Amino acid sequence: MNLPLGYRYSAVYAGLRKAAKPDLVLIVSDTPASAAAMFTTNRVQAAPVKLCRRHLASSGGRVRALLINAGNANCATRTGDRVAAATSRALAKALQCPVDHVLPSSTGVIGVELDGSKIVNALPELIAGLAAEGFAAAAESIMTTDTVPKTAWAESEGVRIAGMTKGAGMIQPNMATTLGYVLTDAVIAPARLKTMLRRAVERSYHRLSVDGDTSTNDTVALMANGASGRPPGRKFEEALAQVFESLAQQIARDGEGARKLIHIEVTGARTDAEAVRIARAIANSPLVKTAVAGSDPNWGRILCAAGYSGAAFEPEQADVYLQGVRVCRRGLAARFDEAAMAGKLDAKDCRIQFVLAGGRGTAKFWTCDLTEGYIEINGSYRT
Amino acid sequence: MNLPLGYRYSAVYAGLRKAAKPDLVLIVSDTPASAAAMFTTNRVQAAPVKLCRRHLASSGGRVRALLINAGNANCATRTGDRVAAATSRALAKALQCPVDHVLPSSTGVIGVELDGSKIVNALPELIAGLAAEGFAAAAESIMTTDTVPKTAWAESEGVRIAGMTKGAGMIQPNMATTLGYVLTDAVIAPARLKTMLRRAVERSYHRLSVDGDTSTNDTVALMANGASGRPPGRKFEEALAQVFESLAQQIARDGEGARKLIHIEVTGARTDAEAVRIARAIANSPLVKTAVAGSDPNWGRILCAAGYSGAAFEPEQADVYLQGVRVCRRGLAARFDEAAMAGKLDAKDCRIQFVLAGGRGTAKFWTCDLTEGYIEINGSYRT
Numbered sequence: 001m002n003l004p005l006g007y008r009y010s011a012v013y014a015g016l017r018k019a020a021k022p023d024l025v026l027i028v029s030d031t032p033a034s035a036a037a038m039f040t041t042n043r044v045q046a047a048p049v050k051l052c053r054r055h056l057a058s059s060g061g062r063v064r065a066l067l068i069n070a071g072n073a074n075c076a077t078r079t080g081d082r083v084a085a086a087t088s089r090a091l092a093k094a095l096q097c098p099v100d101h102v103l104p105s106s107t108g109v110i111g112v113e114l115d116g117s118k119i120v121n122a123l124p125e126l127i128a129g130l131a132a133e134g135f136a137a138a139a140e141s142i143m144t145t146d147t148v149p150k151t152a153w154a155e156s157e158g159v160r161i162a163g164m165t166k167g168a169g170m171i172q173p174n175m176a177t178t179l180g181y182v183l184t185d186a187v188i189a190p191a192r193l194k195t196m197l198r199r200a201v202e203r204s205y206h207r208l209s210v211d212g213d214t215s216t217n218d219t220v221a222l223m224a225n226g227a228s229g230r231p232p233g234r235k236f237e238e239a240l241a242q243v244f245e246s247l248a249q250q251i252a253r254d255g256e257g258a259r260k261l262i263h264i265e266v267t268g269a270r271t272d273a274e275a276v277r278i279a280r281a282i283a284n285s286p287l288v289k290t291a292v293a294g295s296d297p298n299w300g301r302i303l304c305a306a307g308y309s310g311a312a313f314e315p316e317q318a319d320v321y322l323q324g325v326r327v328c329r330r331g332l333a334a335r336f337d338e339a340a341m342a343g344k345l346d347a348k349d350c351r352i353q354f355v356l357a358g359g360r361g362t363a364k365f366w367t368c369d370l371t372e373g374y375i376e377i378n379g380s381y382r383t
Numbered sequence: 384m385n386l387p388l389g390y391r392y393s394a395v396y397a398g399l400r401k402a403a404k405p406d407l408v409l410i411v412s413d414t415p416a417s418a419a420a421m422f423t424t425n426r427v428q429a430a431p432v433k434l435c436r437r438h439l440a441s442s443g444g445r446v447r448a449l450l451i452n453a454g455n456a457n458c459a460t461r462t463g464d465r466v467a468a469a470t471s472r473a474l475a476k477a478l479q480c481p482v483d484h485v486l487p488s489s490t491g492v493i494g495v496e497l498d499g500s501k502i503v504n505a506l507p508e509l510i511a512g513l514a515a516e517g518f519a520a521a522a523e524s525i526m527t528t529d530t531v532p533k534t535a536w537a538e539s540e541g542v543r544i545a546g547m548t549k550g551a552g553m554i555q556p557n558m559a560t561t562l563g564y565v566l567t568d569a570v571i572a573p574a575r576l577k578t579m580l581r582r583a584v585e586r587s588y589h590r591l592s593v594d595g596d597t598s599t600n601d602t603v604a605l606m607a608n609g610a611s612g613r614p615p616g617r618k619f620e621e622a623l624a625q626v627f628e629s630l631a632q633q634i635a636r637d638g639e640g641a642r643k644l645i646h647i648e649v650t651g652a653r654t655d656a657e658a659v660r661i662a663r664a665i666a667n668s669p670l671v672k673t674a675v676a677g678s679d680p681n682w683g684r685i686l687c688a689a690g691y692s693g694a695a696f697e698p699e700q701a702d703v704y705l706q707g708v709r710v711c712r713r714g715l716a717a718r719f720d721e722a723a724m725a726g727k728l729d730a731k732d733c734r735i736q737f738v739l740a741g742g743r744g745t746a747k748f749w750t751c752d753l754t755e756g757y758i759e760i761n762g763s764y765r766t
Binding site: 042044286290293294296300303304307331333370371374375379 | 461679698714715716755
């Protein structure tokens with residue numbers, strides 16, 4: 001993979017998580033980059049999320065460095081704001097850049113004070129380790145309950161895009177956090193980058209659900225440092241969106257306890273917004289997710305979920321396809337080979353298509369099956 | 384228990400479910416009773432639900448009989464409307480009452496045609512078996528995946544109230560259905576009964592969630608036949624509400640795979656509506672429900688769920704109590720004995736209080752913990 005030019009990466013163990021694996025990551029652009037970011041909509045917001053908003057506002061969307069720690073979410077903490085500010089200041093001083101050119105992120109346990117000195121003390125080693133080859137190590141170091149690192153990249157008309165993300169669930173006693181960082185060496189102004197980020201997130205992270213819980217730390221950032229000297233071409237935005245979609249799908253596939261990635265596609269709704277409502281209801285239905293886990297072609301649960309989604313449609317006009325086979329026709333049972341279907345549903349990828357007649361609204365959505373593994377991971381605080 | 388006067392009950396096995404246990408229930412009032420009912424808001428509605436609406440409208444809220452079958456939901460079926468109408472007609476003829484004085488309900492598998500002849504053929508035996516003592520047998524016969532029958536009763540100033548309900552989840556390959564029937568011998572006009580039903584459901588069935596899925600068959604009916612010759616007294620409506628609350632709580636306690644009943648209480652919200660939003664978000668959070676299953680005093684997940692509920696509040700003003708012990712104070716960790724708390728959370732009843740400062744909005748809500756049992760029941764179609 002060809003990484004974007006002008007970025008370096010580093011990861012060290014700062015002692016924030018119990019397991020002695022790297023828990024502090026630094027991503028630096030050699031020059032100030034255009035940057036845009038989107039954050040959790042939860043009313044409870046972690047200190048680094050609040051600080052990132054302020055830094056992006058005061059810098060006008062310019063960023064040199066991303067400082068990410070795992071092991072502690074720095075949320076619902078007395079000293080949270082001070083710790084986020086102090087660590088950002090220390091890094092900015094070391095990099096000789098304005099403090100608002102630093103975007104901090106945290107993921108891990110909430111309600112436990114984050115010891116900022118551990119981060120400050122680790123900075124020299126972290127900065128010394130900066131290398132263009134550090135991308136993979138960085139992606140691995142932001143993992144919490146993730147079972148695999150998640151990266152994606154693309155090259156489009158002479159510019160490069162690379163992204164890493166994490167998310168699967170929580171490290172006990174904690175909640176899920178989604179973090180995503182996408183870098184490009186294209187020349188893009190902050191304002192335009194913001195628009196591109198919103199469009200890409202709309203068809204990727206906003207189409208993703210593992211358990212319907214929205215964390216206090218969710219952060220997705222996009223940086224463009226212009227190191228390629230080229231503006232984005234006509235195909236750039238599509239390439240960017242595909243990187244985002246790949247990252248979002250990898251999160252769903254690695255959902256806690258998940259054995260299957262569920263692809264949901266709704267077509268024929270009155271509007272795209274209604275298609276999304278239907279897709280989200282199907283994706284969040286425990287009945288649908290457990291049925292998929294059991295390779296149960298249970299179209300009734302899918303029709304039911306669509307029915308309470310709030311979207312307006314006539315059940316008599318709804319067809320449901322599983323793995324490309326129509327199991328429900330016009331709201332009624334369709335003839336299909338149950339045994340063969342159960343076999344098809346044992347695949348690692350399950351495709352659910354909800355097809356309505358008439359409308360032009362469409363939506364894609366990704367989730368995972370719901371298994372005993374999810375319960376074990378999230379119910380076993382004391383074991 | 385003193386049952387309301389003037390009602391008789393019967394249950395037989397009509398061959399609708401595989402297990403040879405009663406699956407057809409009849410509840411008859413000796414005289415036409417005032418009646419009110421509330422139904423699922425799902426856009427996909429079972430045939431009996433649609434027919435009940437029509438019967439209540441045309442009869443002006445008068446009902447003689449409730450005809451309930453388990454084993455088949457008569458939903459998403461080609462012949463559903465005809466079968467519901469034909470079985471109601473046959474019963475009305477046998478009871479010599481207008482057809483719109485019959486309210487049919489179905490629960491069980493969806494998408495499979497319901498054989499109405501099995502019901503019609505069972506009517507003679509069903510009617511012959513009508514007896515005032517049949518209440519308990521009827522409550523047992525409407526069970527699907529319920530592990531226990533659910534009944535509640537009260538006596539208030541010379542009038543009696545008795546109710547039965549079912550709901551826990553689905554019988555594979557099927558979806559959850561909540562059915563509830565409450566009878567009284569008080570003298571109440573249909574219009575007033577409707578108001579009383581709405582108020583009672585608002586603080587009982589509308590405060591209940593097992594998995595957030597809304598079924599296509601949900602039906603709650605209230606009948607008042609006046610057999611006591613007395614109007615309801617001042618305390619009647621409170622007694623009625625307590626019967627409804629008891630039934631709703633019994634459903635949550637018997638939720639699929641559930642080991643614990645979770646009582647959620649929100650106070651200090653800006654409005655009751657916002658208190659309900661917060662309570663519902665907490666009740667539907669898989670992270671909260673699995674934490675309770677694991678006796679994990681994980682207040683962070685509770686704060687997080689409230690944060691994405693859509694209700695407006697300042698996290699700095701939120702306290703969280705578990706089993707009466709404050710675990711979160713003003714949005715921050717409170718000091719408490721973790722080991723002792725884990726022990727307290729092993730109880731069969733778990734109380735979560737979310738306390739905000741300032742507002743007058745309050746809400747009570749009931750749900751259950753989320754365990755491996757839920758996955759087993761709902762994912763094991765082929766086993």
